Amino acid sequence: MKVRRSDRLIDMTRYLLERPHTLISLTYFARRFDSAKSSISEDLTILKRTFHERGTGILETVPGAAGGARFIPSISKQEAEQFVKQMASSLSEQSxxxxxxxxxxxxxxxxxxILRQVGRIIASEYQDxxxxxxxxxxxxxxxxxxxxxxxxxxxxVIVRHDSQITEGSTVSVNYVSGSSNRIEKMALSKRSLKPGSKVLVVDDYMKPGGTVRGMQSLVKEFDSTVVGISVFAEGALTGDRVVEGYTSLLTVGTEDEQVNVTAGNYLEKIFTD
Amino acid sequence: MKVRRSDRLIDMTRYLLERPHTLISLTYFARRFDSAKSSISEDLTILKRTFHERGTGILETVPGAAGGARFIPSISKQEAEQFVKQMASSLSEQSxxxxxxxxxxxxxxxxxxILRQVGRIIASEYQDxxxxxxxxxxxxxxxxxxxxxxxxxxxxVIVRHDSQITEGSTVSVNYVSGSSNRIEKMALSKRSLKPGSKVLVVDDYMKPGGTVRGMQSLVKEFDSTVVGISVFAEGALTGDRVVEGYTSLLTVGTEDEQVNVTAGNYLEKIFTD
Structure with missing residues (x-):
């Protein structure tokens, strides 16, 4: 039975949103809805426009018989600024x-x-x-x-400080924890990361960056490459950071027991022009 | 500027899917799209039908001027069975x-x-x-x-075995770890759970259930109630389990070093009719 345009648009929206960065072919949608490829093409044009106008993200359409559409989550400067501002204000509460x-x-x-927005903002930087x-x-x-x-x-993949029986054999590295200046150990299950992977390292909080540096050396042990480092918050520092090229949404300062959270380097890094 | 029906349907789909279990008022949508409430009402009828037909979930519509719509994620018996079967088969690999x-x-x-489906399946049990x-x-x-x-x-909220400086003051309980029969400790940040909360306890794996039992006593310490226990997988047991009334998606057996994963009690518990 043929499916009406309105029903197709609703189901295509859900389907595409649940599969970011995946090319869904015209053929797939045409079968799913028992509709002509030309109708699906028109649907995608409408979706593309609405996603763009509402700031949902980018719908890349690939023309031709082998074509289709790919949803790329992104965020507007305005929405990102608003979210960072709101987080900075919530986190600045003295309590x-x-x-x-x-x-x-x-x-x-x-x-x-909140996690949805954090994920969306960070992912927007790596939308290529x-x-x-x-x-x-x-x-x-x-x-x-x-x-x-x-x-x-x-x-x-989740790196752990303790090596668990449920992870099977692991690869571990020692690293210098920046905050305590102690040598610590972190381990990752051998089978969790394929050699040659391009890895984005994320964390909730980074001070001098010892833990992130540990992850960088762990990535090397897996013959893989770090292609980005993103943290939710970085601690304001007087000394040097051991990590370069990272992105932070927020900067946390706590001088004289006063909490002061401000924007990190994300906004200026992503929205320069 | 008035928004076309097609554009409204696309954006409403996204908006509702991102806010499950939340009543979104007709008034809100009418303003968002600069459209009459009667048009929005018609949109919701279309959404409701498509969500139902495609197994996306339930769109509860509340009639009247103060009404609106609420998206309740759910899963069909067929889709749940298929997912459990697929997981059981993947996890049964001898390696x-x-x-x-x-x-x-x-x-x-x-x-x-996979996590999306696991979350959706488990949440479907608590859709009330x-x-x-x-x-x-x-x-x-x-x-x-x-x-x-x-x-x-x-x-x-995340209960931890180690008490971290970044959690502030914590409440901790001792519990008997079923697998090792040792006394262990778990702690939860004091400010993370409000008194009187109705708590769903989840975990990836439960054998006799010592850890889940620990969480049950922790919930009591917060003057709160456990309203459900759901685990991704339970280990096949010869002895007694210390936890009752739980739901499991899968049962893991490993007799004689042979891995044998089968359906847990979820399907029969949820789809009895």
Whole structure:
């Protein structure tokens, strides 16, 4: 039975949103809806326009018989600025101050609506499709990695400080934890990352960057390459950072027990022009 | 400027899918699209039909001027069966066997497409809207908790074995780890769960259930109630389980070093009629 245009548009929207960065062929949609390819083509033109106008993202359409459409999540400068501003303001509440100059943020990073935006914002930086896998270290980076991975539609892997029986054989590296200046160990299951992977490293919080540096050396052990480093928040530093070329959504300052969260380098890095 | 029906349908689909279990008012949509409430009402009727026909979920429409629509994710028996079957088959590969009778599943639980379905399936059991928060224990339960929480549109909280400086003050309990029969400790940040919460406990894997039992007592410490327990996989047991009333998607057997994964109790529990 032929499907009406309105029904097709609704189902195509869902279908494409659930499969970012994946080319869905005209042929597939034509069969799914028992409709002519020319009608599907027109549907995609409407979807493309609406996605663009509403800031949902980019619908890339590939012309021709072998063509189709690919949904690329993205975010407008205005929406990104608004989100960063809102996060900075929420995190600047004085009650979030913790001993040692840390800021409590687990409540925000357990909210699906916030994680969705964090994932979407970070994924927007890597919309060229170069990332094969997202890597993070347990525990608090995981929700961010998962959300970013879902917008890039690639798997994510979890590096652990303890080596678990349920991970099988692992590869481990030692690294210098920046905050405590101690030698620590991190491990990743051998079978979790293919050699030659292009890896995006993400974490919730980075101070001097020792943990991220540990992940960089772990990626090398898997004959893979780090193609990006993105953190939700970086701690304001007086000394040197051991990591370069990273992107942060927020900068957390806690001088004199006062919490002061401001925009990180994301906005200026992504929206320069 | 008035928005065309096709554009409205596309944007409403995205908007509703991103906000499960939330009533979006006719008024909101009418303003968003500069359209009459009667037109929006008609749109919702179309959305409801398509969501139903395609198995996307239920669109509850609330009639009247104060009315609107609420998207309730759900899954058909057929789709759930197919997913469980596919998971059982993937996990039954002999190469997944690990010493101690465990099965390697981290690769599957790091794939956004699989996590999306796991979250959707588990959330379908609690579609009556009684859950206020999802709880899990670090590390491997986190992606499942996050996905379930996103379909229920409630926050999730992470219980930890180590007490971290970035969590602020914590409440901890001791529990007997079923597999090792040792006394262990788990802790949850004091400010992460409100008293009186209705909590859904989820985990990736449960054997006798010591960890889940630990979470149950932790929930009590927060003057809250466990309203459900859902695990991705339960280990086949010869002895007794210390937890009752749980739901599992899969049962993992590893007798004589042979991996044998079959359906858990989910399907018969949810689709009895």
């Amino acid at each position: 979030r101050f913790l001993p040692g100059g840390y800021v409590y943020m687990s409540d925000l990073l357990g909210r699906p609506d 499709g170069t990332v094969d896998a997202v890597m993070t270290v347990a525990t608090k980076g995981i929700p961010i990695a998962q959300s970013v991975a879902s917008y890039l539609n690639v798997p994510f | 997944r066997f690990l010493p101690g009778g465990y099965v390697y599943m981290s690769d599957l639980l790091g794939r956004p497409d 809207g009684t859950v206020d928060a999802v709880m899990t224990v670090a590390t491997k339960g986190i992606p499942i908790a996050q996905s379930v929480a996103s379909y229920l549109n409630v926050p999730f």
